[in-house]
Amino acid sequence: VATLDVLSGGRIILGVGAGWHRPEFEAYSEWLDDAARVDKTEEALRLMIELWTKPRVSFSGRYYRVRDAVLEPKPVQKPHPPLWFGTAGRRMLRLAAELGSGWIPINLSPEEYALARKSLAGRVRKGFVFANVCWPSASEAEMRKKVADFGRAGCDYYLEVLGDDYERQIGWMAGLARKV
Incomplete structure (x- = not known):
């Protein structure tokens, strides 16, 4: 997303959802109950925002963990893409x-x-x-x-x-x- 934002000159809008179409979800991942899908989506968003806005990130959640992670390039849009x-x-x-x-x-x-x-x-x-x-x-x-x-x-x-x-x-x- 950050790279696309750079390549597009800051014209990316990220569509966010927790998933609703079970066949699509099962084709690429695993189907979780509604609460778990929302939990996972929220955690992913919070991690992405940190990666987009900070030089180095350590994060430990239920679904995602990173240590001293660096994401470059940073998005053009500040603080991050919509x-x-x-x-x-x-x-x-x-x-x-x-x-x-x-x-x-x-x-x-x-x-x-x-x-x-x-x-x-x-x-x-x-x-x-x-x-x-x-x-x-x-x-x-x-x-x-x-x-x-x-x-x-x-x-x-x-x-x-x-x-x-x-x-x-x-x-x-x-x-x-x-x-x-």
């Missing part, structure tokens, strides 16, 4: 408020979004970004309604992604290609 949390869980929202620069959950309803955003009110730093990701809308009218609803819920940036339904993705892209 951390955008993709979560709606209570503990991860607490971490987003404490360590984050943005919040970008996926596929919440506007009502769920407004409720979670309210829980962050007064706890985030100045400039904190409120964004949202949803599965694709069925029509332009539906998308316009979602954008308006999420805007009223306090969302500054709205993004639609294709998800993992590949048949739907192909149909969506074909429809978009016809329009363009």
